[in-house]
Amino acid sequence: MNKYIVNGGRPLYGEVTVSGAKNAAVAIIPAALMVDGVCRIENIPQISDVTLFFSILDELGAKVRILNRHAVELDCRAIRSTRPSYELARRIRASYYLLGALLGRFGEATVAMPGGCDFGVRPIDQHIKGFTAMGAQVSVEGGYINARAKNGHLKGANVYLDVVSVGATMNIMMAAALAEGTTIIENAAREPHIVDLANFLNSMGADVKGAGTDSIKIRGVKRLNGGSYAIIPDQIEAGTLMIAAAATHGDVLIRGALPTHMEALTAKLLEMGARVDEGVGEDSIRVRSDGNHRHVNIKTLPYPGFPTDLQQPMSVLLSTARGTSIINETIYEMRYKHLEEIRHMGGISQINDRIAIIEGVPHLTGCAVTASDLRAGAALVIAGLMAEGVTDIYNVQYIDRGYEHLEDKLRSLGAKIERLTVD
Ligand code: EPZ
Numbered sequence: 001m002n003k004y005i006v007n008g009g010r011p012l013y014g015e016v017t018v019s020g021a022k023n024a025a026v027a028i029i030p031a032a033l034m035v036d037g038v039c040r041i042e043n044i045p046q047i048s049d050v051t052l053f054f055s056i057l058d059e060l061g062a063k064v065r066i067l068n069r070h071a072v073e074l075d076c077r078a079i080r081s082t083r084p085s086y087e088l089a090r091r092i093r094a095s096y097y098l099l100g101a102l103l104g105r106f107g108e109a110t111v112a113m114p115g116g117c118d119f120g121v122r123p124i125d126q127h128i129k130g131f132t133a134m135g136a137q138v139s140v141e142g143g144y145i146n147a148r149a150k151n152g153h154l155k156g157a158n159v160y161l162d163v164v165s166v167g168a169t170m171n172i173m174m175a176a177a178l179a180e181g182t183t184i185i186e187n188a189a190r191e192p193h194i195v196d197l198a199n200f201l202n203s204m205g206a207d208v209k210g211a212g213t214d215s216i217k218i219r220g221v222k223r224l225n226g227g228s229y230a231i232i233p234d235q236i237e238a239g240t241l242m243i244a245a246a247a248t249h250g251d252v253l254i255r256g257a258l259p260t261h262m263e264a265l266t267a268k269l270l271e272m273g274a275r276v277d278e279g280v281g282e283d284s285i286r287v288r289s290d291g292n293h294r295h296v297n298i299k300t301l302p303y304p305g306f307p308t309d310l311q312q313p314m315s316v317l318l319s320t321a322r323g324t325s326i327i328n329e330t331i332y333e334m335r336y337k338h339l340e341e342i343r344h345m346g347g348i349s350q351i352n353d354r355i356a357i358i359e360g361v362p363h364l365t366g367c368a369v370t371a372s373d374l375r376a377g378a379a380l381v382i383a384g385l386m387a388e389g390v391t392d393i394y395n396v397q398y399i400d401r402g403y404e405h406l407e408d409k410l411r412s413l414g415a416k417i418e419r420l421t422v423d
Pocket of ligand 1: 022023026093094117121122123124125126127128163164165166167168189308309331332374375402
């Protein structure tokens, strides 16, 4: 196990580059299973969820050739199994994409029920609704999801999602790419990584239209060829760094951040009194702040609303804003565990179901805290950076799942943060 030791109270200054998007990479890599050729994928983040997927694909018989820290060549022509390793797949939520990819290409798949961060029940009924509509029989038994397409091949169908679901939208899109006929997904999620997956599939020969809107049309094709693709910058890492810049009263230029992806967060930072400047003619965002922050209210919503994955980091910034802020977490029922840790640092908050009421205090004080999930970990790092004194953050393996070398990025901006191995 590892921990971070953060010496707080120092503004972040300088420039930092955003890595490739985790939630695009964990869909695009399994999608490569559908390709009857060689895929070269670039701008892959060096995170543990990606490394895990490489191991899963390797075990299925794919040739995984690491080209450099951020690029890989995947050749899935010789795949010999549609039953990924239970032990590996159950560790992450995104393993559900193995279902859509294997079912779409081979007409069958047996995948462990997904794992992932614990914010309460995280069903996959909408994924199953889509596969069933396309002619698959899906059952859940013994910790596995079994899916079989009638007559060995999926057929295009119209699917209306009862819930705006990122995972279901991408999983159904993937499976539909090789189905017979056309699939239309209504009430689809619109996140940037959904557009990225559609662009990847189309670069391999698929026919996906409408990604980024709430209605996506996929005309099934016979096969996907090989090709090259570069993953978009990570919207949530960019947002985390923007919040860290404001929280430490610094001045940071975040290179690679796409302003159009950050509009909901940018609006809230401006409302609080931070300065946000978008790069002229380039993908970058500069965040400056004198630390004189007003309280604001946050309601998490599917894109383009305020991202639930930035709610936890944002709640820490609000913990020292002037006045009382109210957060309404509409996506998950239990995404406030980190606030208990912030209370240990002097934060004041009250939780009523999906509502958190945060009363601003003059400052936080460092102490030992424990991360409960990926974005809670990032939130605690921000708390350590802004607190007076030293903060020890345990369970940083959660952070490694979704942030590439976070401590190196922060150290390059002047943070005093060290990683220590603890037994
Ligand atoms: C993806 O999770 C992300 N994970 C999450 O990011 C992110 O928080 C979430 O989308 C929302 O943006 C990956 O992409 C691997 P959903 P996912 O399906 O697909 C309910 C991170 O920190 N729902 O959009 O699981 C569900 O319970 C992680 O990077 C159903 O009811 O999210 C939730 O309330 C954390 N039935 C809501 O929909 C379903 O079949 C949104 O979930 C599916 C979802």
